[in-house]
Amino acid sequence: MAVVLPTRGSKQRDSGTAGGRPGFVGFLRRNGWNLVFLTPMVVLFLAFTVWPIVASWVYAFFEWDGVEPLTEFVGFDNFREVLTDPLFWNAAWHSLLFSLGAIVIQVPLALLLAVLLNKLWLRGRNIYRLLIFLPVVSTMAVVGIIFRILLDPVGGPLNAAVGWFGIDPINFLGDNLTALPTVVAVAIWHGIGITLVYWLATLQTVPQDLYDAAAIDGANARQTLTRITLPMVAPLAVVILALTFQRSLNPFDLVQAMTAGGPGRATDVEATYVYRLAFGSTVTEHRYGFASAAGATFGVLVLAVTLLLAPIVRWARSLREDRQAGAKGGRT
Amino acid sequence: MTLSTTVRRKLPHLFLIPLVVLWIYPFAWMVSNSFKSETEILLGGAGLIPEEFSLDNFEIAWEEANFAQYTLNTILLSVSVVAIVLFVSATSGYVLGRGRMPGRRFVVGALVVTMFLPKGYTVIPTFILINGLGLNNTLAGVILAESGPAHVMAILLFMAYFAGLPDELEQAAIVDGANYPRIFWSVMLPLAMPVVGTVTLFNFINSWNSFLLPLVFTLADEDLRTLGVGMLSFFQENSTQWGPLAAGACITIVPVIAVFLMVQRTFIEGIAGAIKN
Numbered sequence: 001m002a003v004v005l006p007t008r009g010s011k012q013r014d015s016g017t018a019g020g021r022p023g024f025v026g027f028l029r030r031n032g033w034n035l036v037f038l039t040p041m042v043v044l045f046l047a048f049t050v051w052p053i054v055a056s057w058v059y060a061f062f063e064w065d066g067v068e069p070l071t072e073f074v075g076f077d078n079f080r081e082v083l084t085d086p087l088f089w090n091a092a093w094h095s096l097l098f099s100l101g102a103i104v105i106q107v108p109l110a111l112l113l114a115v116l117l118n119k120l121w122l123r124g125r126n127i128y129r130l131l132i133f134l135p136v137v138s139t140m141a142v143v144g145i146i147f148r149i150l151l152d153p154v155g156g157p158l159n160a161a162v163g164w165f166g167i168d169p170i171n172f173l174g175d176n177l178t179a180l181p182t183v184v185a186v187a188i189w190h191g192i193g194i195t196l197v198y199w200l201a202t203l204q205t206v207p208q209d210l211y212d213a214a215a216i217d218g219a220n221a222r223q224t225l226t227r228i229t230l231p232m233v234a235p236l237a238v239v240i241l242a243l244t245f246q247r248s249l250n251p252f253d254l255v256q257a258m259t260a261g262g263p264g265r266a267t268d269v270e271a272t273y274v275y276r277l278a279f280g281s282t283v284t285e286h287r288y289g290f291a292s293a294a295g296a297t298f299g300v301l302v303l304a305v306t307l308l309l310a311p312i313v314r315w316a317r318s319l320r321e322d323r324q325a326g327a328k329g330g331r332t
Numbered sequence: 333m334t335l336s337t338t339v340r341r342k343l344p345h346l347f348l349i350p351l352v353v354l355w356i357y358p359f360a361w362m363v364s365n366s367f368k369s370e371t372e373i374l375l376g377g378a379g380l381i382p383e384e385f386s387l388d389n390f391e392i393a394w395e396e397a398n399f400a401q402y403t404l405n406t407i408l409l410s411v412s413v414v415a416i417v418l419f420v421s422a423t424s425g426y427v428l429g430r431g432r433m434p435g436r437r438f439v440v441g442a443l444v445v446t447m448f449l450p451k452g453y454t455v456i457p458t459f460i461l462i463n464g465l466g467l468n469n470t471l472a473g474v475i476l477a478e479s480g481p482a483h484v485m486a487i488l489l490f491m492a493y494f495a496g497l498p499d500e501l502e503q504a505a506i507v508d509g510a511n512y513p514r515i516f517w518s519v520m521l522p523l524a525m526p527v528v529g530t531v532t533l534f535n536f537i538n539s540w541n542s543f544l545l546p547l548v549f550t551l552a553d554e555d556l557r558t559l560g561v562g563m564l565s566f567f568q569e570n571s572t573q574w575g576p577l578a579a580g581a582c583i584t585i586v587p588v589i590a591v592f593l594m595v596q597r598t599f600i601e602g603i604a605g606a607i608k609n
Contacts, residue, residue: 033512042439049446051477056451059452135355139560141543143358253543257563292452293455299450303448
């Protein structure tokens with residue numbers, strides 16, 4: 001095999017015709033090693049990324065239990081059934097609440113914490129950051145089980161504390177009303193550490209001069225936050241929102257361990273709903289086709305929501321540009 | 333309200349200290365209960381310091397509940413996945429970052445696009461594939477299922493890093509008679525240790541904590557379970573044995589937290605850096 005020497009600024013090599021024979025053989029000769037090095041990734045990519053995406057859509061059009069050959073083509077029936085299944089919408093609604101919790105509670109809360117922990121004069125800020133981050137690296141399933149015990153109405157510490165205030169024990173995970181908020185709260189406890197780290201990194205991109213100028217002008221904390229910090233971090237804020245949103249889409253580990261979607265289906269989310277259809281032990285017949293359709297439908301829903309939010313991204317970007325222009329031109 | 337600066341600067345701690353104490357209470361509870369004897373737990377002491385230290389819970393978890401096996405499985409899984417991911421993303425990152433190959437951009441584009449496509453339940457086709465390879469209910473199956481899907485972040489990280497390395501090193505190596513793989517292995521890869529570190533860390537923690545894939549691929553064989561899955565099944569069978577459960581939780585969480593604490597600075601900074609890009 002010819003040795004390919006990757007070099008820069010050499011137009012000849014990049015055009016693919018230099019170095020001897022033209023055509024396919026020449027291409028192989030010049031890029032032999034490149035292809036060899038690329039192959040492992042490509043093979044795995046095709047097998048474990050591309051194939052599953054394609055296949056999951058194909059399966060959605062069949063009624064299939066995974067054992068017999070794939071013969072029962074049912075067209076859009078699965079999709080129709082999914083869209084009319086109240087349990088699907090129940091799970092979708094809960095998934096939405098999970099994501100809302102992440103966006104509306106986790107992100108702003110993390111920002112406030114970050115602003116606090118960003119003060120250079122605060123001693124031990126790295127320790128605080130570290131401790132808050134600790135849940136992030138903990139196994140979510142184990143977290144779920146521990147909280148299950150902690151929240152136990154019979155002997156759990158939390159209800160013991162509640163008892164000190166003279167209130168009756170609350171069945172956090174067993175009561176339809178409190179179950180989902182409780183699970184969402186635990187999810188936030190688990191994930192806020194990473195959002196905090198993102199915010200800290202983001203806050204450090206705001207130039208100190210802006211803060212100094214604001215201080216000279218006599219701005220108080222709230223004004224500084226809303227008029228300077230927020231607009232300046234807006235584009236990165238969108239990234240943080242997107243990342244946190246993405247993480248909130250699949251709380252399978254936590255929900256499955258804490259409640260398995262119960263009580264009843266009060267904490268069922270998309271991930272547990274589909275899992276139950278495909279692999280659940282309570283299901284006598286595995287409906288892989290239907291489960292795939294449910295997953296695909298949810299994926300489309302999420303995509304639709306994401307696209308709807310695109311204009312907000314553009315607006316956020318423009319905020320930062322205005323702010324920067326104002327800062328440069330406005331102050332004398 | 334005019335307070336002296338010193339006092340004002342102490343104020344946040346008034347809020348932060350109770351916060352973090354409550355924050356890490358679950359961990360404290362977990363550690364404390366793993367060392368409490370059964371009688372002490374039954375008596376319902378809310379105190380965090382056990383009155384009599386007992387290792388019984390760990391024994392029960394380790395032997396009766398099979399956590400020894402689960403730990404072994406989890407270690408095997410994590411190490412293997414990290415090795416495979418490193419291999420695949422370093423090699424492809426190298427090509428995409430430094431190899432002047434036509435079609436590079438297409439490959440990168442394809443990788444990124446797949447992250448945003450609506451997917452069905454991709455676990456099912458993966459399951460079918462692994463099953464078809466005869467690897468269902470084997471650890472190899474889980475390893476493959478976890479390391480297989482494109483780790484786009486890792487690939488991009490390697491790609492960017494390799495692209496930024498100076499050409500002179502390469503030229504020098506060529507002059508010394510090195511060929512492509514040798515340049516990669518002896519010159520470029522050693523320089524990419526920061527990325528190797530970050531990718532290793534992320535993927536180790538991810539695999540150690542993974543739940544869905546091990547759950548799906550070891551449904552039938554108990555001995556193959558990983559710690560997370562084992563923890564859940566132990567709970568489902570004896571939900572009232574808080575002591576051993578807490579011990580099991582320690583066995584599952586403490587290693588990964590220990591690893592994290594050792595390298596936390598690098599880890600957190602790695603995340604912060606990624607977000608800026």
